[in-house]
Structures are given as structure tokens and as C-alpha cells.
Amino acid sequence: MRTPGVERGRMRPREKVTHVRRHVGRALVTMAVVGAVVSGCAGPGGPGTGAVIGDHVISLNDVEQQIDAALTDPDQTAAASVFGWGTDGLSRLVVESAVSNTVVGGAATAAGVRVPPEELEGIAENVALGMLQQQLQMGNMAVRDPSVVDGILEITRRAAPWQAAAIELGRHAIGRVSVVVDEVTVRDRETAERFARLLASGGNLAEQVLAEPGARRGAAYAAGTDTERAGTILFGVPEGTVVAYQPNPANASWSVARVVQRRTDGPGDPAAAEQLSQSELLNIGIRVAQAEQGNNPVVVNPRFGVWDPVGFRLVAPEDQAGLVILPS
Template identity: 30%
Template sequence: MRTVQRRFTLIGAAVALLVAGCGSGPAQVGSAAIVGDTALPLETVQQRLDVVLKKEPEARKMHDQRKLDTVARQLVTLGVQHQLIEQAAAREGVTVSEEEVAESVEQAGGADLASQNTVYDAETFRERARDQLLLVELARKYVDRMEVTFDYFFAEDNKDAVAKAKQVAADPRKMAEFVSAAPRSEQGQSLGKRGQVVRSAESPQSVQSPLFGVAPGTVVAFPPDPGSAQWIVAYVTDRKTDVRSSGESSTEQLTPQLLEQIGLRLVHALAGNPEIRVNPRYGVWDSTAISLAPSEGELSGYQATARQTDS
């Protein structure tokens, strides 16, 4: 019994150290992250980590620091996403009813059953269900109304893409040079273009792309497909959210899961682009993945506001 008690005491100590992090975190003391003016308390992350430890059948394995890091990072990611969703829904006047939340939870098998083998308990599973429904409704509101205009070119790999994206961010005039020097496809077509226009009503699935989630004047670099070695660099020059489509609504053709992903892509902009600060103990905010990454070197993409220069 003493061995078991000691083991769980050590686990608890490890969790406490993980949650406390280092002293150079966000300016507001006791925060795991800050979204705009709203803090995600360290205490909340501690409580949710405790839930995971209690639910984990082999809790002693959670003493492995790397595993605790991964779980904590996921919890902070969900906390930041929750704040973004709440802020976006409030700004957009989007709501879902308790009946809709209850129905969604019931379809998943009930909160107790559905939260098994997850980082949720029954209460936080209901919260997540509400967030997912709000994302769907936010997507429905905009998926037929968006249009982005951008210049782009393909790069050899992520290092090449990020290096060139940083040059464009420092001087947007470099974009024309990179587009002209873009590689060519096997058919001889240039893999670069200026003034490309994409409308969400014509290509609703494209709204999942980082291109639709950033403001004009933003440079982005990311792989067009997950796992792709080739990356794309783009400079967004215009973004509209009031374009009307004369055809059938795109939402009728999209699954709730896809709408949820679209809503997640748009949520930061719809929340008013609040600053996101993360306690460095948990990693860094990855705007491309809309989640935390362990470090700057593990980001899934690049985003930066271009410096304005005289033409």
C-alpha cells in the first residue's frame, strides 16, 4: 500500500510541476494561456489533468513526463479553442439550445459513455459538444459568403517555404519575384500565380485552408495536403465575407464534421483576432493548426503580417 501511495504522490507532484511551469509565462499570474483579456487558469488545467489521471487505467504510466506534456498541451489547446469559440459566438450572435446539446450528447452515447478514454469527463464532454455545435453554426453563417484573393507559389519544402515567406513578410514586393521563379508542373504549367481568387461557395472545402482564416496583408506558408513535402507560400491581398452566391447553399452538401472544421478555421477571425499568449511550459500557439505545438521548430505552418512598404 505504501508503494502505491508513494507512486501516486510522485505522480501528483509531477502534475503540479507540469502545471506550474516556469515563471516567465503569460503576464497574468496563474494562467496557462490568455486569449485576448480572458485567462485560462492553471487551476483549471490542474483539475482536468487530475480527471485524466483518475480515469486512466494505468495511471502510473502518466508519470512519464512526455506523456503528461502531451495531455496538458491538449487540455490547454481545448481551453484556448473554447475561449475563441465563446468570443466568436458572442460577436456573431450565434447560439445553440440546451436541447440541441442534449441531443448531440445522446447521439454520442451519453456523456458518461462517450467521455471514456478521452480527456473529458461528463461535464466537459457536454461543454465540448456545445463548442462543436457552435462551430457548425458559425461555419453555416459564412461558408457561402467568403472570397479570398492571393498571390502564391510552391516551394521545395518547409524550410524553403518559411524562409521565402519571411522575406515576403519583410517586403511584399518580393512576392512578384518568387511567383515569376516558381517551379513548373510536369505539364509545364507555372506553380505560382498573382491575383488568384477563390470563392467559398464554389469550393467550400477550401475554407479549411489557412487562406480563409487570415486578414488581408498576411503571409502564410503551409503544406496544401497533410504530409505533403511540398509547401505553398501565399500573400493574401483581399478577403470578403459578404459575397452572395446565386446557386444552391453549400451547407446542404457538407457534413457536420466538415462544417466544424471550417468553423474552427474561421473562429479566430470571428472572435476579433484576439492575441493568444501561452505559458511557454506548454509550448507555443500554432495558428496554422489552431492548436498548441511543443516548440517553434514544430509549428505546422507560418503566418505573419507583412510589413507595409511604399510601392
């Protein structure tokens, strides 16, 4: 596998960081999980459950062992402190990686995607360096500490397997995956979620939503030409799903969309895939894997938070990035 954008050099564990390479957009967002872990004991699917993804169960014991290992690593806790996550945020990142590895890893296995182990270190380094660059640009010089560098590398190594698999899934999707949607653009989240519920209810109420200014029926998007949309929840759900989301979080507008058709049988376009960045392929691959779940949502033990399908991350309940209404 050739991973575009990943430099082949290796960063020494105790090397003082004075220069970092370009950031990896979506990977940084994935890593920037903050906030307190929600309290709670009863897990989904019964006691002892950490998370449920379709028919797959991640045991609470496995999750707690991984969390304990992270929290007893002085490098990772140093990184969590400097990045402002704290121990709760670090714990959430551990659970997030466990869920992501299951979702993306399962889809990769089903698709016959295999990532050579030797590629993983380069991906982990690229993401770590991007995170460090972001902090340095913000004036956070504490990230130069060798312990912080080592800690971030350990954190990104934990996510590297699923991120590498997602990149390959994204590469395969270019030219193949497309969606057709009925959609409307609105100005705020409250209106978006209200319209989403009306659109999902069907009948006259749905027709009223699609008669609103800015509504479009039969809007077509393809993974190869609409890369920003292809990296959103719009491409990560089955037909009949209604979503409320921000296509670009930097823009205040919201989109409400009903997925009318989702196709995966287009002719592949390897040449077009080669023109996309690693970050773009990662985002698209995440949604390819997510769509393979069908109508099976991810359910996480509430002590760790809730799974946000729009952001594809683990968050506190109040931090969810939008709304997904799966077909009944």
C-alpha cells in the same frame, strides 16, 4: 439546430464498443495531440496566466483545476494511456479546449450563434466513436475497454461546445466568406518559410517570390466551393497576413500565400451548406472564428506548449505546422 452527420442514438457509458460510426475528420486531428508538455513557469501577461487571447485572459488557476480534474479521473487517464498521449498529452488537450472554447465561443457569441445544450452530447459521441473507429482500424483493441470508452467521452464532451459552435459558424460562412491571395507553391517547408518571410517584407523581394514558377496573383477562393482551402489557415487570418502551410498534409507540397482581400459579405447559400459534411463545416467555422481575432495571436503559458495557429491546436514548439506572419 440540425447537425448533419450526427446520429441521434446514445451510447451507454459502459457499453462495449463493437461497431463505430464514421469518423469526423478534422475533429480527430484536433484530438490527436501528443508529446511532452514543455517546461516553464513564467506565463504570458504575467504570473498566474494560463493563456491570453486578445483581451481575454485564462487564469493559470482555472487551467490547473481542469487539468487536475482530468488527471484524477481514472477513465480519462486510461484513455490517454491507450491512445498513447500520456498525462502530458491529456493536460495539453485540457488547455487546448479552454483556448478553443474562448476563440470559437467568442466568435459565436458575437455572431449570435447559440447551440442548444441537447445537441452537445450527440456531437461528443460522434467524435468519440470516430476516434475509437480509427484506433480499431489500426488494430488497437484496447479501446474496447469500458473505462477507455468513458474516458474518451469525457474528453470529447469537453470539446463539444466549441466544436458545435464552429459547425454553425461554418454553416453561416458558406456563400459569404471568400479570400483573394497572391500565392506560390513550393516543394518543402524550408523554402516555404523563407519565401513567406520574403513575401512579408514587401518590395522587390516580394516581387521576386511572386515571379517564381508556380506563383499566382489574385487567386480567389470561396468557402462554398473551395471547402478544403476554406478549412485551412488561409481563411483564418486578416488581410495582409502571409502564411506558409500545407493545403493537404498528405501531399508533400507547401503553399506560401499573402491574403490580399478577405470578404464576409457574400450572399449566404444554405443549400450549399447542407451538402457539406459536419467535418467540413467544423473546419471552416474554426477559421471563421480565428479570423475574428484579427492581429491578436493566442499566447499560451510555455509550460503547456505553444499555440499553433496553422493547425489550430496546442503543440510542442517543434511541432508547429507552418508559419503565420501577421501584418504590422
